[in-house]
Amino acid sequence: MTTVAEVSIDRAEDRHRRRWHILVFLAPALLVYTAVMILPLIETLRLSLFNVKDNQSFFVGFGNFQVLFGDPRWAASFWNALRNNFVFFLIHMLVQNPIGVALAALLSVPKLRFGAFYRTAMFLPTLLSFVIVGFIWKLILSPIWGVSPFLLDLVGLKSLFSPWLGKPGSALIAVSLISVWQYVGIPMMLIYAAMLNIPEEVLEAAECDGVTGWSQFWKIKLPLILPSIGIISILTFVGNFNAFDLVYTVQGALAGPDGATDILGTLLYRTFFGFQLQIGDKSMGATIATVMFLIILSGVCLYLFAIQRRMRRYQF
Amino acid sequence: MGSTTLKTLLMATSILATAGFAHAADTTLTLESWRTDDLAVWQEKLIPAFEAKNPGIKVKFAPTPPTEYDAALGARFDAGSAGDIITCRPFDKSLEQFKRGNLASLNDLPGMKNFSDVAKSAWTTDDGKDTFCVPMASVIHGFIYNKDAFDKLGIAIPTTEAEFFAALDKIKADGTYIPMAMGTKDLWEAATMGYQNIGPTYWKGEEGRAKLIKGEEKLTDADWVEPYKVLLKWRDYLGDGFEAQTYPDSQNLFTLGRAAIYPAGSWEIGLFNTQAQFKMGAFPPPVKNAGDACYISDHNDIGVGLNAKSAHAEEAKKFLDWVASPEFAEIYANALPGFFSLNSTPVKMQDPLAQEFVSWREKCKPTIRSTYQILSRGTPNLENETWVESANVINGTDTPEAAAKKLQDGLDSWYKPAK
Numbered sequence A: 001m002t003t004v005a006e007v008s009i010d011r012a013e014d015r016h017r018r019r020w021h022i023l024v025f026l027a028p029a030l031l032v033y034t035a036v037m038i039l040p041l042i043e044t045l046r047l048s049l050f051n052v053k054d055n056q057s058f059f060v061g062f063g064n065f066q067v068l069f070g071d072p073r074w075a076a077s078f079w080n081a082l083r084n085n086f087v088f089f090l091i092h093m094l095v096q097n098p099i100g101v102a103l104a105a106l107l108s109v110p111k112l113r114f115g116a117f118y119r120t121a122m123f124l125p126t127l128l129s130f131v132i133v134g135f136i137w138k139l140i141l142s143p144i145w146g147v148s149p150f151l152l153d154l155v156g157l158k159s160l161f162s163p164w165l166g167k168p169g170s171a172l173i174a175v176s177l178i179s180v181w182q183y184v185g186i187p188m189m190l191i192y193a194a195m196l197n198i199p200e201e202v203l204e205a206a207e208c209d210g211v212t213g214w215s216q217f218w219k220i221k222l223p224l225i226l227p228s229i230g231i232i233s234i235l236t237f238v239g240n241f242n243a244f245d246l247v248y249t250v251q252g253a254l255a256g257p258d259g260a261t262d263i264l265g266t267l268l269y270r271t272f273f274g275f276q277l278q279i280g281d282k283s284m285g286a287t288i289a290t291v292m293f294l295i296i297l298s299g300v301c302l303y304l305f306a307i308q309r310r311m312r313r314y315q316f
Numbered sequence B: 001m002g003s004t005t006l007k008t009l010l011m012a013t014s015i016l017a018t019a020g021f022a023h024a025a026d027t028t029l030t031l032e033s034w035r036t037d038d039l040a041v042w043q044e045k046l047i048p049a050f051e052a053k054n055p056g057i058k059v060k061f062a063p064t065p066p067t068e069y070d071a072a073l074g075a076r077f078d079a080g081s082a083g084d085i086i087t088c089r090p091f092d093k094s095l096e097q098f099k100r101g102n103l104a105s106l107n108d109l110p111g112m113k114n115f116s117d118v119a120k121s122a123w124t125t126d127d128g129k130d131t132f133c134v135p136m137a138s139v140i141h142g143f144i145y146n147k148d149a150f151d152k153l154g155i156a157i158p159t160t161e162a163e164f165f166a167a168l169d170k171i172k173a174d175g176t177y178i179p180m181a182m183g184t185k186d187l188w189e190a191a192t193m194g195y196q197n198i199g200p201t202y203w204k205g206e207e208g209r210a211k212l213i214k215g216e217e218k219l220t221d222a223d224w225v226e227p228y229k230v231l232l233k234w235r236d237y238l239g240d241g242f243e244a245q246t247y248p249d250s251q252n253l254f255t256l257g258r259a260a261i262y263p264a265g266s267w268e269i270g271l272f273n274t275q276a277q278f279k280m281g282a283f284p285p286p287v288k289n290a291g292d293a294c295y296i297s298d299h300n301d302i303g304v305g306l307n308a309k310s311a312h313a314e315e316a317k318k319f320l321d322w323v324a325s326p327e328f329a330e331i332y333a334n335a336l337p338g339f340f341s342l343n344s345t346p347v348k349m350q351d352p353l354a355q356e357f358v359s360w361r362e363k364c365k366p367t368i369r370s371t372y373q374i375l376s377r378g379t380p381n382l383e384n385e386t387w388v389e390s391a392n393v394i395n396g397t398d399t400p401e402a403a404a405k406k407l408q409d410g411l412d413s414w415y416k417p418a419k
Helices: A002-047 A063-070 A072-107 A115-127 A130-140 A147-154 A171-183 A185-196 A200-208 A213-241 A245-251 A264-273 A282-310 B002-019 B036-053 B066-079 B092-099 B110-114 B117-123 B147-153 B161-174 B188-203 B205-214 B222-237 B247-255 B266-275 B313-323 B326-335 B352-363 B382-395 B400-412
Strands: A050-053 A056-059 B027-033 B057-063 B085-088 B133-146 B178-180 B259-265 B280-283 B295-306 B365-367
Touching: A002 A282, A050 A282, A063 A072, A063 A282, A072 A115, A072 A171, A072 A185, A072 A213, A072 A264, A072 A282, A115 A171, A115 A185, A130 A147, A130 A171, A130 A245, A171 A185, A171 A245, A185 A213, A200 A213, A213 A282, A245 A264, A264 A282, B027 B036, B027 B066, B027 B313, B036 B057, B036 B313, B036 B326, B057 B313, B066 B092, B085 B092, B085 B133, B085 B313, B092 B117, B092 B295, B110 B313, B117 B133, B117 B295, B133 B147, B133 B188, B133 B266, B133 B313, B133 B326, B133 B352, B147 B161, B147 B280, B161 B178, B161 B222, B161 B259, B178 B222, B188 B205, B188 B222, B188 B247, B188 B259, B188 B295, B188 B382, B205 B222, B205 B365, B222 B382, B222 B400, B247 B259, B247 B266, B259 B266, B266 B352, B280 B352, B295 B313, B295 B352, B313 B326, B382 B400
Parallel strands: B027 B057, B027 B085, B178 B259, B295 B365
Antiparallel strands: A050 A056, B085 B295, B133 B259, B133 B280, B133 B295
8 A cells, every 4th residue: 555655656756856857948948038028028018007207107007098099199190000000911911922922833833944043032132131121212212313213214104103102192002012022032931831842742633633723723722821821911910010110211200201101110119219309108108019919919819719720721 | 435445446447447547636527428420529629628728627528329328328327427527418308307406507607608598598497597508509590502503593692582482483494403402201301491490580589489388379370380381382392202302312412413402400511511512602591571580590409517416516617617618619610510609709610601600690580499498398299290290281281271280289288388
């Protein structure tokens, strides 16, 4: 009897010991992640519930959120930024990702010559700094020294040119397309990898059944790369709602003209750090950051629970 | 006590290590600044001039890059390691440091009498009781023009609004030059070079600005809307695609000789002198009718104050008194053309363009940018809104009236003038 009890205790201790070393190995990553991600996140969430008056911080509950959504000015700039952000996201989904898929499909054509060159060339902008991308595109689109009015002039279409970045109607689209140009390499590479993973046999079987060309793409390849497209969509969503850098370099912190390119990132920047004579407001900044966090969180949850679960996966 | 001794020892050794040697009796004052560009001017001209007159006091110019200055200085104040002399940003940023007790009041500094109230306004408390920085320099707005172009087209310097637009029409009709080099892409050009440049003429400078702060005038009043109406007329004289023209684009258009008139701030003088290959001249904002009083924006930009916790307050005050002297003004204004001394004593300057700018002080009434004092403390920030709306007016997004109403509504939402 006693021996059995001792053995079971030994096993428990064994398990206990095993758990220790898991913890030790996890610790570095956990500590770093906690220090640079989780703590700042918690601190941001905490800060959004506080406000400062006369250098004294005090708890205001959801007061800051009430101001953000209740005050007509704050609400107007917030909704404007959110709307612009959705347009920004929509343009990426409608332009960047289909082009990415199309490019990947072209690249995976087996007889393609210079495939490696195209792949590199198209992925290159993604590796460039947003500062460089913003600067070159500002120059390309410049009405004074830009190559775009010059090239349009060469083919007699100068009348089509307009200072796109300076007009409220076109600035957001122009900035979105610059971003698309920069990041189209990412969906292209991911889809390309997914397409390479499609086994030859499946395609051969399809060919034997007479499914070739376009119908092969729609009926065989697309369903097989759908999980990758899902991942790309969610990456685009998170990236776009956290975007800031390109708009800041191309349009400045006020995201002009008339706030036409103001997205959540630039609004957060101006609020939190201040701009020119505007003194930074850490509490309202944290409030906007919290709302951004919640928007992204709900978007990701929606994807994980509503879409990814229903996605059909194929095992080969 | 032990740790202070240790600190002193460490400090002493580090000073010895870096400076080589320091005379035992010398006091070294550290000067905090964001003007990294001015390092040579300070080290080669200003500091030697001061040290020659004040043996026993050494000054060390220790600048921090402009974008980091405010945060770094705040941290050094908190840690008690800020320099003895502090370069002051205009208005609220320095006022906040004064309120926190980091900057000392300089009311009893003898040199302060050399400055007018407008010059001191950027570093004076709202009630006017305390001044905490010595005004150092201001920038003046006006128009720089291409003299060769004006001569070629036979245009005289415009003094009234009508003459100004007649000149622009003439340049436009000729077609060689873009009449005016300004863009709205960067927003602030429209506000600073446009609205704040010509505005004082219409709202009568300080008079209008004071009334706006007191709440006796509103931005929707005719005097404040009119500059927007004039700006709207500028639209026809700007270059193609001005909506996407940035500030460097405007500078280049003018210095390359492609544009005839440049709505300017005097800080451009130094750069333009080195880049433009043609003769340049300048004229102040044209008045509405011939014979009207003229107004210029003579905006306080930079001052120096005393760290309230400085261990060498006496020596630092000597230095500040020297900064307030005409001698300093002359060296400074000549070393940095376009940054004008705020000293009441007129300063002799060598640069003809700078001379032209500063000569307006004698015939025109100076004022500062309307949005800088008090009115940009809240949210929405009036200065930033003015950038957006000035660009909107020129772009045609908003009418002058609508823009003024937006600005006033924004101001009303948080600003309650003291009655």
